[in-house]
Amino acid sequence: MSDIAVRIEHLSKKYHLGRRTDGHPTLRDAVASLGTRVIQGRSKTASQSSEFWALSDVSFDIQRGEVLGIIGANGAGKSTLLKILARIVSPTSGRATVYGRLGALLEVGTGFHPELTGRENIFLNGAILGMKRHEIAAKLDQIIDFAGVEQFIDTPIKRYSSGMYLRLAFAVAAHIQPEILVLDEILAVGDAEFQRKCLNRIETIGNSGRTVILVSHQLGTVQKLCTRAILISGGKVAADGSPSDVVSAHLRRTDAQMAAGLSARTDRLGEGRVRLSHIDISSPTGALVAGSPAVLTFEISRSDIKVDCSFTICDEVGEAIASFDSANISEVDSVGSHFRCEFTPLLLVPGRYYINAGLYSSGALMEDHVERATVFDVHAGQLAGRAVIAYPGYGHMTMQHQWTRVSQEG
Amino acid sequence: MAYNMSSSPIDDKKRRNNIDGAHSKIAAHPAIIIRPRKSIDTSDLLEILQFRTVIYFLIWRDFKVRYRQTFLGLLWAILQPLASMVVFSLVFSRLAGISSDGVPYSVFVLAGLLPWGYFSHALASASSSLTNNRDLLKRVYFPRLIIPMAAILSCVTDLLTSLGLLLLVMFALGVPVSLNIVFLPFFLLIAIAAALGAGAALAAAHVRYRDVGYITPFAIQILLFLTPVVYPSSLIPASWRLVYGLNPMAGVVEGVRWCMLNIPPHPEMIVVSAISTLAILLGGLYYFQRSERIFADIV
Incomplete structure (x- = not known):
């Protein structure tokens, strides 16, 4: 208090x-x-x-x-x-x-002007973020060093790569105190x-x-x-x-919302012309098993809009494990009310996983995006004759591999 | 939810002091209270002083960027009024035969273009300043008035450049500089104040109504004809002079000509313009402050 x-x-x-x-x-x-x-x-x-x-x-x-x-x-x-x-x-x-x-950083690089040089932008951005001129001058070398853009510091930032731009922007932000x-x-x-x-x-x-x-x-x-x-x-x-x-x-809350079904979810983003209405995860053998094939089916609310479907598999606390995007399938396949994504085989270790899924129409316009849209459990199985084992804290994926032990012989 | 509104301002102040007092040891920086913006708050104007570094850098940015990647650079600040002077002299003096109160028309029109060019440029850039700086409005805090203010002040460099041009042309044509020039800053301040008042109001309105983007250039064009730039104010019938003075720039142009060329002014017109400027400044700032709280929501 x-x-x-x-x-x-x-x-x-x-x-x-x-x-x-x-x-x-x-x-x-x-x-x-x-x-x-x-x-x-x-x-x-x-x-x-x-x-x-x-x-x-x-x-x-x-x-x-x-x-x-x-x-x-x-x-x-x-x-x-x-x-x-x-x-x-x-x-x-x-x-x-x-x-x-109070210093707020709601977006990196706010107030950067493309025509100004890196050095000039440090001063402009610093002032906008609430630093006094002498404070910026005192930290200038540190900022440039942190961003690693010494060579380009007097070049207009419109010629920067996006990585350089981001590093410079963060360097300024990291030095407001x-x-x-x-x-x-x-x-x-x-x-x-x-x-x-x-x-x-x-x-x-x-x-x-x-x-x-x-x-x-x-x-x-x-x-x-x-x-x-x-x-x-x-x-x-x-x-x-x-x-x-x-x-x-x-x-727990999102689990409860998931139980209500995907089309009932309101915590979604995007334009909304087309929505994900159902996601089904199945396996030809019944339950999802590590190292066996798996099929994800995404049902969408209308089939007349050309969209791409993308999804991310996340662990229980929401850290992304792998992402997939339908954007590279041929145009003929892009009509219809379902997207199917097949894994042959599924390379996840046993455990519980969540899926964040989204639909994007042309120009990367977000139509729909749902975090933790659905959940699935992967059961113990085998991959190429070896048991797939989950070691908590040691990753979520496996790969097809072989072990041999040999003696070096001259 | 009506927590804040139900309490009287006095109660609020007491409570605020109590909180501040209890934490005075740990909070060297004064506590900032965030609450619904309702009315005019003079502390906002004081806050602008605290954020003067931002004004300085925004002006400096505008100045740096204005002539980047142009071949002629700062020369543009001279070429624009010079070209207008030549065209206006040809059309209004040679063809239309408009009188110029006894000085060469080119000097006469250039002395009018000096404050007018500043005003029209400052007004145009101020009115679109908030919408052009959308990123800043949505992502960082500083008193919003700083944005149109910086736009208006960054045009002052062009004003000074064209003042230099006027002196040069006067020297070349052998027109003596009047001693009244010591009063010039007063009239330039009126022009800046009028641009700030009108510019702040237009900028705030532009956030809500994009129509302003179409109206402003048109209105500036009309206003040029209601300002004695290309013609002397002596053409205006005496009975209309006070109404004519309601346009702040009428008095400013009149005053600048008196300062530079010693052309006898109509003092009553200047007084009306000064009062009208004050009204525009206060009205503009009031409208700006009233609209300010919703800028980030709708820009």
Whole structure:
């Protein structure tokens, strides 16, 4: 109680769905709605039906030095909460009190200008993230060194590779030193090397006694990094406590939602013209067995839109194991109401797995995306005559292989 | 949910002080209270000072980027008013025979183009500034007014360049510089204030209504004819002069000509323009602050 970094009291945020968020309203709309209001005598029925509470009555305190992970399904209100704390959007009611300098990093590279050089962008970006000019100047060498772009520092960044761009952006962000650091899904972008740097940096920040608030879909990351976690569901705090407890609470919830069936799920993203309606996982021999063939069938809601189906197999805490995409099948095959994906054989070790699945229409436009769309268990089996064994903590996949033991003979 | 709104401002302040007091030892940085934005908050204007580094860098960015990858670079800031001067002199002086209050028409029109060019350019870039900086609005916090402010201030460099051009042309044509030039900053400040007020309002409206993007260039064009740039204000009937002065730029152009060329002004028109500018500035800032809280939601 004595050492609070952020206090959130009855915080709520309302959004208007439909016309106002959809496109850009024009003066004509404003005039038209004024007309309707006059005629209907300021009836508010129309506006109420399109209201959406992204957050409703959220209250909790964050202690100084905590590394807080915020988890929840898509659209649960996690990012809205972060945006309010970062003062990007204004709450509808309630309030939050922030004790100390808060730095928010909601997207790497915000405010970078392609025409400016790397060095110039460091200054611009640093200023936007709240650093003073002398602070940036003092850290300039460190930042350039961290990003590893010394050679190109006076080149306009429109000539940078995307990797260089990302490294430079993260280097600037990693050197802002707020007392409270707010991060949104930063770990979801970049290559493994970049993610490792991110994680190290966050660990360092947490160890130095500063407060970190982190939104992530990667439950494993939250468990590894955070000292506390909060589960947001439907705009409310659904669980609060140790990361492992909160992560399992989240998993229980999604399991319950899975039981309701895929077409009933509402925690999905995308345009929605076409939806995944059912996923079936089967094996010619009955139960799914490691090392034996398996068939995944994705049923979709309509067959007249050309889409690609992609899915990721994840472990129990949501860490991705392998991803698959139908995008490289020939065009003739791309009509129909089902996608079939065959594994001959299935190379997963025995255990429980989840599938995140999505549909993408041309131009990589997301039509549908469901996290933990379905679950399946793989049973013990054999691959090429050898038993496939699961060693917890030693990976999820196997490969066809042979062992021999030989003596070297001259 | 109505927690915050039900309490009176005084209660709120008390509570805030209590919290601050209890944590004064650990929180060197003052506590920031985030809550629904309702009305005008003067602390926002003070906050702009805290974020002056951002203003500085946004101005600097605009300046750096403006003439990147152009062959002529900064020369464009001179060529544009120079070309307008030549065209206007040909059309309005030679063909239409408009009088120029006793000084060479080219100098006369250039002295008008100096504040007008600044105003029209600043207004156009301010009105699209918020929508052009959508990424910033959605991802980082700083007082939003900084964005149109930076757009307006970054045009000042062009204003100074064209002032240099005017002095050069006056020297070349043997037109003496009036001592009234010491009052020039006053009139330029009016032009900046008018551009800020109108620019902030248009920028805020642009976020809601994309129509503004079409209206602004057109309105600027119309306004040119309601400003004594190509013709002397003495052409306006005396009875209409006060109404004419409601256009802030009418007074500014009049004032700049008096400062540079000692052309006798109509003081009452300048007074009306100054008052009108103040109204536009306050009204524009008020509308901006009122709209500010929803920018990130709808931009």
